[in-house]
Amino acid sequence: MVTTVTHDTGHASSAAIPMSDPASRLWCPVCDATYGAEQTFCSRDGAALRRLADTGDLVGQVIGDKYRVLKRLGEGGMGQVFLAQHVMINRRSALKVMHPDLRHDPQAVSRFTREATNASSIEHPNVAAIYDYGVTRDGLVFLNMEYLDGRSLATVLAE
Numbered sequence: 001m002v003t004t005v006t007h008d009t010g011h012a013s014s015a016a017i018p019m020s021d022p023a024s025r026l027w028c029p030v031c032d033a034t035y036g037a038e039q040t041f042c043s044r045d046g047a048a049l050r051r052l053a054d055t056g057d058l059v060g061q062v063i064g065d066k067y068r069v070l071k072r073l074g075e076g077g078m079g080q081v082f083l084a085q086h087v088m089i090n091r092r093s094a095l096k097v098m099h100p101d102l103r104h105d106p107q108a109v110s111r112f113t114r115e116a117t118n119a120s121s122i123e124h125p126n127v128a129a130i131y132d133y134g135v136t137r138d139g140l141v142f143l144n145m146e147y148l149d150g151r152s153l154a155t156v157l158a159e
Contacts (some may be wrong), residue, residue, distance in 0.1 A: 098141040116143045
């Protein structure tokens with residue numbers, strides 16, 4: 001898949017970005033444009049480009065300056081879920097991280113945000129508590145929630 005950089009002027013740039021290659025994706029934190037690895041600064045506003053976060057291997061990394069990723073738990077259509085531990089208070093939690101390619105889709109981000117908002121308003125023993133929601137400096141959208149160790153719903157339904 002190839003994406004062409006488009007600015008709010010409506011004109012597409014000539015730089016095509018192979019979206020399947022995370023190492024080649026750079027992002028402007030000012031205007032949110034994406035570029036290939038050959039670029040260093042945003043051609044629109046001159047900001048230094050940052051490498052897009054890749055959820056492929058977050059184990060060992062600290063997300064949002066708070067959550068150390070311990071292991072991958074699963075994956076869904078919107079992202080991946082990891083077991084994480086808060087770096088200061090050592091509380092374990094589930095960290096749901098949105099696929100980086102979806103952060104440019106306003107509907108997907110809105111759905112992810114709505115999930116965080118709606119789930120955080122529910123207080124029930126059978127619903128995981130929502131602790132935190134955020135976007136990292138490199139554009140990773142995440143939801144931090146209660147981690148419950150046990151059998152998955154898929155396992156229970158299969159039995």
